[in-house]
Amino acid sequence: MRVLTQIGDWFDRRLQLAAPIRDVAEHPVPRNTASWWYVFGSAALTVFLLQLATGILLALIYVPSANEAWGSLQALNHDVALGWFVRAMHGWGSNFMVAIVLIHMVQVFLFGAHKFPRELTWILGVFLLLMTLGMAFSGQVLRFDQDAYWGLGIGASIASRVPIAGPVIVKLMLGGPIIAGATLSRFFALHVFVIPGMLIGFVALHLLMVVKLGINEWPMPGRLVRRTTYLNEYHDLTKKAGAPFVPYAIWKDLFFAAFVLLAVAACALYFGPFGPTGQPDPTIIQTVPKPDYFFLWLYALLSLLPPSLETPALLIGPVLVIIGLLLLPFLSGEGEKSWRRRPIAVLTVLLIAIILGTFTHLAGYMPWSPHMNAWSADPVPVQFLRGTTALERQGALVLQVKQCRNCHSLGELGGQRGPALDSVAVRLTQDQLIRQVIQGGGNMPAYGKNLTPAETTALVAFLETLHPRGQVPARDASRDLALSEDQAQRQSAQR
Amino acid sequence: MSDENKISRRGLFMKLGILFNGLVATALAVPIVRFLSSSVTKGRTGAYLSWVPLGRVNEFPVGETRLAMFRNPYVMPTDGKTVDTACWVRRIEGEQFQVFAVNCAHLGCPVRWFPQSGLFMCPCHGGAYYRDGSRASGPPERGLFEYPHKVENGLITIQAGELPTPGANVALLGTKPPCAS
Numbered sequence: 001m002r003v004l005t006q007i008g009d010w011f012d013r014r015l016q017l018a019a020p021i022r023d024v025a026e027h028p029v030p031r032n033t034a035s036w037w038y039v040f041g042s043a044a045l046t047v048f049l050l051q052l053a054t055g056i057l058l059a060l061i062y063v064p065s066a067n068e069a070w071g072s073l074q075a076l077n078h079d080v081a082l083g084w085f086v087r088a089m090h091g092w093g094s095n096f097m098v099a100i101v102l103i104h105m106v107q108v109f110l111f112g113a114h115k116f117p118r119e120l121t122w123i124l125g126v127f128l129l130l131m132t133l134g135m136a137f138s139g140q141v142l143r144f145d146q147d148a149y150w151g152l153g154i155g156a157s158i159a160s161r162v163p164i165a166g167p168v169i170v171k172l173m174l175g176g177p178i179i180a181g182a183t184l185s186r187f188f189a190l191h192v193f194v195i196p197g198m199l200i201g202f203v204a205l206h207l208l209m210v211v212k213l214g215i216n217e218w219p220m221p222g223r224l225v226r227r228t229t230y231l232n233e234y235h236d237l238t239k240k241a242g243a244p245f246v247p248y249a250i251w252k253d254l255f256f257a258a259f260v261l262l263a264v265a266a267c268a269l270y271f272g273p274f275g276p277t278g279q280p281d282p283t284i285i286q287t288v289p290k291p292d293y294f295f296l297w298l299y300a301l302l303s304l305l306p307p308s309l310e311t312p313a314l315l316i317g318p319v320l321v322i323i324g325l326l327l328l329p330f331l332s333g334e335g336e337k338s339w340r341r342r343p344i345a346v347l348t349v350l351l352i353a354i355i356l357g358t359f360t361h362l363a364g365y366m367p368w369s370p371h372m373n374a375w376s377a378d379p380v381p382v383q384f385l386r387g388t389t390a391l392e393r394q395g396a397l398v399l400q401v402k403q404c405r406n407c408h409s410l411g412e413l414g415g416q417r418g419p420a421l422d423s424v425a426v427r428l429t430q431d432q433l434i435r436q437v438i439q440g441g442g443n444m445p446a447y448g449k450n451l452t453p454a455e456t457t458a459l460v461a462f463l464e465t466l467h468p469r470g471q472v473p474a475r476d477a478s479r480d481l482a483l484s485e486d487q488a489q490r491q492s493a494q495r
Numbered sequence: 496m497s498d499e500n501k502i503s504r505r506g507l508f509m510k511l512g513i514l515f516n517g518l519v520a521t522a523l524a525v526p527i528v529r530f531l532s533s534s535v536t537k538g539r540t541g542a543y544l545s546w547v548p549l550g551r552v553n554e555f556p557v558g559e560t561r562l563a564m565f566r567n568p569y570v571m572p573t574d575g576k577t578v579d580t581a582c583w584v585r586r587i588e589g590e591q592f593q594v595f596a597v598n599c600a601h602l603g604c605p606v607r608w609f610p611q612s613g614l615f616m617c618p619c620h621g622g623a624y625y626r627d628g629s630r631a632s633g634p635p636e637r638g639l640f641e642y643p644h645k646v647e648n649g650l651i652t653i654q655a656g657e658l659p660t661p662g663a664n665v666a667l668l669g670t671k672p673p674c675a676s
Contacts, residue, residue, distance in 0.1 A: 180577040302601075369619065
């Protein structure tokens with residue numbers, strides 16, 4: 001033991017790090033910050049370290065070449081011992097990191113920790129969030145499969161919409177005229193060197209400020225932050241009534257960090273690695289590209305925005321959000337910290353959570369996309385054909401052959417892009433049905449050029465049978481009137 | 496003479512040293528910026544676009560739309576399969592053709608041709624196009640991207656080489672190659 005102490009002393013006489021490390025570890029923190037609410041920052045750091053470790057392990061096998069990346073992922077999954085597990089840890093680690101960073105951010109905001117004097121800590125945190133999302137997207141590209149390939153296409157299509165500079169940005173992003181080898185190489189450089197290097201630097205500054213400015217005290221309703229008095233008040237809370245961070249508060253961070261690592265490992269073991277899906281071969285077009293879960297909300301938003309709003313929303317929206325987040329500590333740098341007295345803050349968080357949650361849920365079943373295989377998969381159910389005339393059955397055939405059910409469901413099978421047809425006859429009269437089929441409109445293509453008059457007549461005859469039992473189909477009352485007048489005239493003429 | 500206004504010998508050398516480093520950094524920035532922007536400058540010289548054969552005219556039946564493959568003309572050794580590209584070829588009649596990019600004009604997902612309903616449909620956000628490539632419904636703001644094409648000696652050839660994107664290809668739709676007229 002004495003030898004160990006002597007060795008330690010030998011090093012510390014030269015490094016002189018023991019005293020500053022002890023100062024940092026034992027810096028006093030307000031007693032009530034030793035709470036389970038304060039563990040998410042350290043958990044984010046833990047997962048980041050896990051990502052560094054598993055990322056280096058993956059780089060031992062992975063080849064960042066468009067020709068070989070997919071094969072090297074297959075080798076990791078199937079040939080290298082536990083390669084699948086390291087991939088799964090890295091993939092689930094990224095999901096956990098995005099989630100924990102977001103939770104950390106919400107907690108910091110609701111506890112008023114972004115207020116004076118921690119404005120810069122918050123601003124660095126906003127950049128850390130953006131870099132985390134950048135890592136998530138670039139990591140999805142390195143999993144070089146069909147989703148990655150078409151995901152890059154979506155990224156390029158969005159970037160190309162920037163006025164004037166768009167085409168230049170696309171070529172810089174892709175490293176050439178198309179998505180190819182150079183694209184993967186530059187996303188590899190971003191994911192492995194550029195963004196992690198920036199992340200390490202920003203995390204170090206973020207932590208330095210947490211130590212220098214102190215952990216945010218537990219917010220008490222009615223205890224207001226004022227620039228003139230806050231530093232003295234915080235000094236009293238820590239120096240007079242505080243407790244050393246180690247061991248008073250750190251044990252909860254340690255427990256939660258271990259729990260998060262276990263949770264990542266459990267997900268990795270149980271669910272396994274993500275993909276890769278099919279080969280990144282652009283000639284395979286039978287694919288339905290989808291982003292990873294943290295970008296699903298954006299995927300849904302892109303299909304639901306009106307076309308004219310899309311480009312402005314895509315280009316201006318993120319800029320406004322980032323500027324808003326950066327300005328937040330300056331707009332509300334003082335005053336109430338407790339979420340109990342900040343109803344608008346709580347409502348804002350809830351609103352954003354509900355919006356993101358709803359869009360993510362919608363993207364899960366994509367009601368806007370045609371069912372690409374409805375043609376062969378979903379025959380017209382028998383109950384819609386009982387007691388029909390020959391013409392109506394011919395119409396059912398037209399419905400099947402012209403693939404109407406790619407977009408319309410019948411008997412709860414088929415696409416959800418257009419309205420379900422089960423009771424369409426109640427909503428539209430014969431004339432309206434003919435007009436809708438031939439001219440389209442309301443987001444439906446026009447089929448006038450694609451249907452013969454006979455096919456249209458048969459199809460509309462079938463559609464007119466689609467109404468619930470006991471409910472009469474819609475009819476044009478004026479037409480009845482016109483017909484009856486016509487008959488009356490004919491009768492009087494006969495007399 | 497007061498010390499405050501005097502420029503010391505060492506102070507002057509330090510400023511000169513900073514200036515010297517600034518000059519060297521500026522000089523080094525030139526090759527670095529040119530290296531980083533090579534993918535843009537190369538495109539300006541027209542190195543990316545060229546005429547690529549798709550196949551013989553009689554491989555495409557009249558009145559039908561078929562998927563055709565071509566190899567992107569600009570290739571790097573690490574590109575692998577990513578340079579293989581698909582496109583939709585519609586033979587209207589005789590030597591009248593339309594060649595569409597598979598990339599949806601909305602966000603670039605691959606559209607599929609459904610001959611029965613006569614529509615191109617996109618699996619991502621539900622964009623749909625008529626057989627002539629014009630927009631039918633959904634989020635796209637325009638029709639499908641068309642490659643300029645020409646028919647020579649029974650061979651159909653298209654001008655390709657760049658990923659069609661909504662921002663870059665505003666001018667591409669409907670342009671004809673100079674030799675087509």
